């Protein structure tokens with residue numbers, strides 16, 4: 001496994017001297033680096049400690065609470081790039097839990113003990129937005145303790161649009177003397193940040209860099225396989241005239257609904273029909289407008305990325321449900337149903353899955369076991385809590401990827417042929433007999449080969465008694481050629497009704513190059529079609545606000561789209577106005 005992007009990409013690695021006791025002083029440093037030597041006890045304190053560890057850590061990925069504090073284990077999450085390679089690290093952040101809010105000067109103290117291997121503490125200005133192929137690094141500061149080396153890395157934050165540059169802007173290494181209990185201290189004094197390890201100050205950052213802001217979110221990680229450690233104390237205290245406060249986002253998760261949300265308007269006329277949105281955890285926790293808009297308007301959420309393989313099962317036998325659990329719990333608290341996305345997919349698979357061999361019969365059996373185990377673990381964990389699942393996502397070959405059977409030839413197909421679909425649905429039904437099970441794909445809204453292939457496939461599955469309940473029409477409208485003809489979609493939904501299957505519009509989003517009215521009409525027309533067909537049970541859009549409509553272009557540059565229903569300020573766009581006005585008529 002790659003150790004860290006930090007070590008891989010930082011130019012001119014800085015040599016360090018090991019000196020006993022005090023931290024080594026480095027030469028050849030960037031102009032902004034100041035070395036100071038005062039012991040931390042000399043910092044003036046003006047308030048009592050605020051405990052940050054006492055509550056709000058039960059959804060921290062990779063962590064478990066015990067009598068010594070918070071026990072951190074290795075998750076090894078990295079993000080799969082579009083070309084299938086594993087790129088950015090995706091270390092955990094306590095998003096649905098406690099963070100620090102502060103004004104003015106403050107100090108944070110973390111006690112780190114029983115380090116086996118290495119320990120990483122990261123201070124973030126906000127939780128990162130995590131997509132499938134990249135994560136947008138906010139300003140942050142990472143301190144890694146490994147043997148006798150403390151590595152301090154800094155990230156500059158969001159303004160850097162090029163994702164390849166979203167590696168640390170600086171990485172410095174220092175010698176330190178490890179103890180049974182190590183103390184990391186982060187201090188902001190007169191707007192200037194200082195980091196210390198074991199009572200020695202090792203680095204001072206320039207003004208207006210990381211945490212010139214008013215919040216710190218915490219990341220804890222054990223970087224290498226087998227690493228673990230315990231966080232036994234995390235406190236903050238204000239200095240001079242500053243203030244500090246521990247905020248647990250679990251106390252802020254229930255929103256007040258009005259009766260003008262989309263779901264309320266739908267329910268008034270079409271009881272039982274669900275309108276939903278794909279929802280992500282970081283904006284749901286850190287952004288109250290996102291939370292309010294999503295939970296007020298939608299009666300269903302789809303787990304956008306948190307239940308994809310690379311996030312939930314990043315290493316063999318490592319399942320981490322904390323983030324998905326957080327989303328599911330937030331939904332439950334707001335009386336919202338959850339649609340699980342997704343179990344078997346050719347994308348978003350971690351390296352250990354991508355690298356499974358399929359050459360021999362034994363290899364193939366192993367791949368099958370891995371897939372079945374994954375399905376059982378995931379559905380089993382959410383039995384009774386997740387109402388429906390995309391069991392098989394995007395089984396059809398892509399437009400530029402023709403195959404003999406028109407199916408996508410990914411790992412699962414390589415190992416099991418078309419039979420992987422039967423195996424997946426059978427395992428899913430077994431794991432939760434009450435969950436509704438879907439096949440989900442794009443480009444099914446128009447006539448032609450894709451639709452014919454899919455219809456033939458599900459017709460065959462139904463006739464063989466395979467436990468499939470329905471088909472998800474992704475309904476992505478990314479360009480003019482994707483425009484959906486209502487009557488064609490209606491006919492496809494009816495063809496499913498004829499063979500006893502339900503339909504859902506599962507991931508709708510619409511480009512806006514032709515203006516907001518055209519965008520709005522497309523959205524509203526498709527919602528109308530779905531509502532009016534008895535076997536179309538729900539309609540889901542793939543996002544809430546344009547604020548979080550982020551994607552990566554072919555050059556890995558971050559792009560901002562306007563394909564969703566609320567604008568970046570969370571004002572309703574014409575999409576919402578038009579859908580609401582039709583629902584009221």
Ligand code: XIL
Pocket residue numbers: 130131132133134304305393474507551
């Ligand atoms: C998307 C995610 O929403 C993004 O965060 C990611 O960057 C790319 O993938 N069809 C699917 C979804 O089934 O899983 C995809 O989700 C969109 C296309």
